[in-house]
Amino acid sequence: MAIHAHVGCHEKVTWNPRLGRRRRIARQRAERIRRRRRDNRLSAAGPTDTGRVRWAELLAASLPGLAALLALLFTWIQVTQAGKELAISERGQITSRFNAAVSNLGAASADVRLGGIYALEQIMRDSAPDQPAVVSVLSAYARHNAPVRVEDARKAPVLPGDEPRPLSADLQAVMTVLGNRRPDRDRGVQIDLSRTALPGLELSGYPGLFPLRGVDLREADLRPCLRSAVSRC
Incomplete structure (x- = not known):
């Protein structure tokens, strides 16, 4: 159905409904x-944006845990380093104590020598790894300060009525320290008292256990020991 309209003076315009409907359909399409x-653009960009947001959220949530882990690692490193420094410091202190005690063994004063002997005993108690060195030093001290002389070796055995001369205080202290040690810390080191003169050695402080068991006593002068504890020598 056509609609006619008059525009102007004599211009005639015709309106086609089908043409208008086609234009509306084209615009809607x-x-x-x-x-x-x-x-489509939103659906294509949506997952990417969501993934970025999730990664950001995950990173933000993991930051406190990561910081705590780094702090724990740093603390562990500090503790380990402090432990190493403490061990080095203790090792240095023991070395200084050991050197001072050995120096005292050569002093002219008997009291200073006794102090060195008992200082070595304390080191042996405080540091098990140093016991073999202490045992070797004290054994060498006894051999050096009480060697068996030729004239002593030729003497007749001590008779039951004879009283031996008491052992010097420092040598008796050495034997006491060696007798009181823990043999399980010797690490295979044997006490060497070969050709050592120890007459008058006091053994009464070790009931039931001879302190020189397992000691190298070849050609040593232990005549009182042979008299009082021959079954255990």
Whole structure:
């Protein structure tokens, strides 16, 4: 159905309803296409944005735990380093004590020598790894300060009525320290008292256990020991 209208003086315009309907359909179709394209862009960009947000959230949530882990690692490193420094310091102190005690063994004063002997005993108690060195030093001290002389070796055995001369205080202290040690810390080191003169050695402080068991006593002068504890020598 055509609609005629008069415009101006004598200009005639004809309106076609079918043409108007086609234009509306074309506009609607173009609008649907634009919406579809927009939706496609949003759907394509959506997961990426969501993934980025999730990564950001995960990173933000893990930051406190990561900081705590780094702090724990740093603390562990500090504790380990402090432990190493403490061990080095203690090792240095023991070395200084050991050197001072050995120096005292050569002093002219008997009291200073006794102090060195008992200082070595304390080192032996405080540091098990140093016991073999202490045992070797004290054994060498006894051999050096009480060697068996030729004239002593030729003497007749001590008779039951004879009283031996008491052992010097420092040598008796050496034997006491060696007798009171823990043999399980010797690490295979044997006490060497070969050719050592120890007459008058007091053994009464070790009931039931001879302190020189397992000691190298070859050619040593232990005549009182042979008299009082021959079954245990």
